[in-house]
Every structure is written in C-alpha cells, then in structure tokens.
Amino acid sequence: MSRKVCASAADAVGVITSGATLAVGGFGLCGVPDALIEALHDLGVGDLEVFTNNCGVDDYGLGILLAQRRIRRVTASYVGENKEFARQYLAGELEVELVPQGTLAERLRAGGAGIPAFYTPAGVGTLVAEGGMPWRYAPGGEIEVASPAKEVRTFGGREYVMERSITADYALVHAALGDTDGNLVFDKTAQNFNPLAAMAGRITIAQVEELVAPGVIDPSEVHLPGVFVQRIVDTGPQAKRIEKLTVATEGAAA
Known part of the structure; x- marks a missing residue:
C-alpha cells in the first residue's frame, strides 16, 4: 500500500495543528471535503486561516468550524448561504478578505505553479x-x-x-476517484476549486469516493496528478446536499 494512503479521515488530518493555513476546495455544497472537515473539527484545532470560495452553510462543511469559532480569517469570493459567516464578519469577530472569484482561482493556481x-x-x-x-x-x-x-x-x-499568489500549509479536497499514488479525477462541476486548492497546499489531503490501484485510471483522464497530493483517504460515496431548494407552488404553470 502506498505511503500516501491513510486509514481514516482522522488519520489524514492528524498532522494539522492550530494556527495553520488551509486551502479548501468546493463551491457552495458541491465537491466539499466534508469528511476531512468533520475530522478536523473533532481534532479540536483552531485559530485557522482559510482560503476557499465560500464557507458552505451553517451546519455543513466549513460552517461547522465557523460555528465553533475555529476560524480567525477567511479569504473568499462571497459569503454565500452561511448566516453565521455573515454575522461574525459584520460583528467584527472574523477577518474576511473578499476577492473577485476569478482572481481567487488564479491566486491559488499561481501559488501551486510557483508564480509569486x-x-x-x-x-x-x-x-x-x-x-x-x-x-x-x-x-x-x-x-x-x-x-x-x-x-x-x-x-x-x-x-x-x-x-x-496563495500558498497554504495544507489543502483539503474532495474527488470522485483517486489511486494510491494520489492521482485524482473530479466529478463534473465538483472540479470547481478542488484542483486549484490542491495545487496551493504544501501538504494536500484528498478524500475520495473510490480508491483504486495505480494504473486503473487512464493517464489521459487524470484531472490532478499525484505529485500535488501527499495524503489520501477513501471516505466512500458522498451524500449530495442541496444548498438552496426552490420548489414550484401548487397550481403554478409547468
């Protein structure tokens, strides 16, 4: 078994300490490394600085760390549907650097590419x-x-x-498929900020829904090469959350 493979999400994030900087993949509730974030929450670390597109919602993803006041600073492109994120920012409890979304993406990519x-x-x-x-x-x-x-x-x-550019001590990402060498494949729009965050992390930790042996993934289908991934864990299929549900009222036109 590859030395990159971790036995559990808790084992995977066990190297992260309070005061660390984190690049976190995901967009809204799509492609969020939820198992790694939950394990980080259970680990009890705090005073974190996070680079991410947004902080999800109050009870999911980075929202659970915000609720416990584990995050001191966020660099993001929008507040999103997280009411606690907005409350902490406006109350002066959280430092927030809002960045144009394309600029944030390029800052992460540039950091991974060694461009200052x-x-x-x-x-x-x-x-x-x-x-x-x-x-x-x-x-x-x-x-x-x-x-x-x-x-x-x-x-x-x-x-x-x-x-x-942005570089972080650690990166947390979610992928649909990965091999034990760390090569990753993302599912459709779950690709979003995950490859960029992975590139920006000095130590990148990936949770995957399916973990396979080297060679199973066709090289032409790899979205992120394993050189960017230092730790990987099989967390199984991810439950699909809906960030904002809108339904038609009874009798509305189809």
Whole structure:
C-alpha cells in the first residue's frame, strides 16, 4: 500500500495543528471535503486561516468550524448561504478578505505553479486596487482593518492590478476517484476549486469516493496528478446536499 494512503479521515488530518493555513476546495455544497472537515473539527484545532470560495452553510462543511469559532480569517469570493459567516464578519469577530472569484482561482493556481504574483484587470478602479475594503469591523461597526492599496501598472495602454499568489500549509479536497499514488479525477462541476486548492497546499489531503490501484485510471483522464497530493483517504460515496431548494407552488404553470 502506498505511503500516501491513510486509514481514516482522522488519520489524514492528524498532522494539522492550530494556527495553520488551509486551502479548501468546493463551491457552495458541491465537491466539499466534508469528511476531512468533520475530522478536523473533532481534532479540536483552531485559530485557522482559510482560503476557499465560500464557507458552505451553517451546519455543513466549513460552517461547522465557523460555528465553533475555529476560524480567525477567511479569504473568499462571497459569503454565500452561511448566516453565521455573515454575522461574525459584520460583528467584527472574523477577518474576511473578499476577492473577485476569478482572481481567487488564479491566486491559488499561481501559488501551486510557483508564480509569486500576476497582473489582472479585475478590480482596477475599485477598492480592490485602491484599498479600503473592510477586512475586519470593530464591534461598533466602523472599519478596524482595511485592505491596502495594490500596485497598478499599464500594459498595452490598459491598467492592471498586481495580485499575490496563495500558498497554504495544507489543502483539503474532495474527488470522485483517486489511486494510491494520489492521482485524482473530479466529478463534473465538483472540479470547481478542488484542483486549484490542491495545487496551493504544501501538504494536500484528498478524500475520495473510490480508491483504486495505480494504473486503473487512464493517464489521459487524470484531472490532478499525484505529485500535488501527499495524503489520501477513501471516505466512500458522498451524500449530495442541496444548498438552496426552490420548489414550484401548487397550481403554478409547468
């Protein structure tokens, strides 16, 4: 058996300590590494800084860590459906850096590729580039910590803002299929931020719904090569959650 394979989710995340930085895959409730997050919750670590698209919902995914006040800072592209996330941010209990979604994706990818920074037109002429976005509020509602101004340069007559890449101590990701060497395959839109988060982690931990031997996965079907994955655990099929259910009222037109 490969040295990357862990016996359980608890074993897989057992290396993570309080104060760590985490890149976490998933989008809404799709492709969330839920078993790893639950195991991290049970481990009792806190004071975490998280890089993720969003924090899921109050009772699932990163929401369970937020509810226990285990997260001190979040870099994300939106608050989503997590009411506790919004409450902690507005109450000054949580530091939040909101980033344009495409910029967040590229910051993670760049970190994994060894690129320290890059230029993008997203955010030019706004507080994203000029600074002043509220990262942390004081209890009274005033801004306690604001974002700094960023370097802006002109290329080909167009302005671009410099964004720094993201690397994290650990990454937590979910995949549909993986082999014992760490090669991963993601299911449809569950690919979302998972490969990017995996690239950004110095130690990447993957939960998979099915774990197979090396060679079973056709190399042309691999979405993320095993070189980016250091620990892997078979957590079985994942229950599918619905983030926001909308149903037609009785008598509504089809």
